[in-house]
Amino acid sequence: MLTKKQIQEIRDHLDLAQNPLFLFDNDVDGLCSFLLLQKYSGKGKGFPIKSYPDLTLDYFRKVHELGCDYIFILDKPIVSDEFFEEANKFNIPIVWIDHHDNDGKPVPKSVNYYNSLVNIKKKNPLKKNIFAEPTTYLCYQVSQKKEDLWLAVVGSVADKFVPDFYSKFQKEYPELAIKTKDAFEIFYRSGIGKIAQIFSFGIKDRITNVIQMMKFLMKAKYPYQVLEETKENKQMHYRYNYINSKYQKILDRAIEVGKKSDKVLFFKFGGELSMAGDLSNELSFIFPKKIIIAAYSAGIKVNISLRGKNVRTPVLEIIKKLENATGGGHRDAVGATVRTEDIDEFKKYIEKFYNKE
Ligand SMILES: [Mn+2]
Incomplete structure (x- = not known):
């Protein structure tokens, strides 16, 4: 104020x-x-x-x-x-x-x-x-x-x-x-x-x-x-109608993945629009207890948006271990970028972090 x-x-x-x-x-x-x-x-x-x-x-x-x-x-x-x-x-x-x-x-x-x-x-x-x-x-x-x-x-x-x-x-x-x-x-x-x-x-x-x-x-x-x-x-x-129709299709696919996932919801997608931030927000609204990883492939790199309790902690840890990786944000809402060949390692690290709990 x-x-x-x-x-x-x-x-x-x-x-x-x-x-x-x-x-x-x-x-x-x-x-x-x-x-x-x-x-x-x-x-x-x-x-x-x-x-x-x-x-x-x-x-x-x-x-x-x-x-x-x-x-x-x-x-x-x-x-x-x-x-x-x-x-x-x-x-x-x-x-x-x-x-x-x-x-x-x-x-x-x-x-x-x-x-x-x-x-x-x-x-x-x-x-x-x-x-x-x-x-x-x-x-x-x-x-x-x-x-x-x-x-x-x-x-x-x-x-x-x-x-x-x-x-x-x-x-x-x-x-x-x-x-x-x-x-x-x-x-x-x-x-x-x-x-x-x-x-x-x-x-x-x-x-x-x-x-x-x-x-x-x-x-x-x-x-x-x-x-x-x-x-x-x-x-x-x-x-609005153009982007929203594309967005809803991606969201529907992500929801299907979410229904089958455990604690960590990992969803990777491509296409002309990077909507990882919008997507991770809405997925965290639909699945409030899950850790959300929305990963948008953009050629040689992947843009990732994450939501979930304390998600900044494991993200900052793993990007230190990966070459050319960047990331940061708030405690429960983070953005990151990694090379395409590193996305599996990134995902595994986050999953391991939460499965320990
Ligand atoms: Mn503002």
Whole structure:
């Protein structure tokens, strides 16, 4: 959560900006954060950040291209030093709002930095396994526009967080909500969750289509405008239906594998779309007690997404033993990449780790 003082400071920045540039992480939390602040201020342009892991200098050219006088960075944990240096050179103020752990990398004094995780840690320095409110939640604290409540729910739920204002939303849109405390359940089983899924596939479309979607959403006032297919959102629906039909087929196969598997559910798949992250999330929702390994073959390497209790521990152990293997993430949600010839060894190691228990 942001403090009252922080909320006021961010509002002051938004009021001061004539033409702000909102650079946001390329996911639903990032997109909704941008929409909330843009709708609040009524000014500026948005652009998703596709560079990983950091926001690179390239993105600074958007400041010149669009003639922006202020930069808001949303939901991105790392920003390159060159980006900050360029902003200093052109005297462009930066406001950075996030909820990730930035691994202690110092933030330059010139940057106005707001982070819900930092706020929690300041209050309870010893607290472990903190789940800080997503950036969307923080941006809604700033904007407080009641008509945008649905967007605040979409961005929060997509980051696996049920916000305290969910009950309010439930009252306002009972047909789009379900009664639960489980963010996954809202995401997979409700109308508002379907909007989060539409955004999730849409934001990863080609950039011209993403910009078209953003323009549509900047004008949209109600969730039904998203759910209903119209001339303005045709491409967004096309993209969702196209990816979703492929995704459902893969998911069905994985569920069959899951029904037959023991503690560890290992599922390997190929094809044009890497959806290992989406897949492991949904499989962990369907099989909450299992350890999920979703492995997407991409030629010479395999991209793996894992879910399950303490799964980071065995993953960090095994990637040390394999050549050119990388991986990391949260305690119960991890991504990794290994060479194709090493995937069996990787799988066996994880299975052995859990069968010991
Ligand atoms: Mn986020």
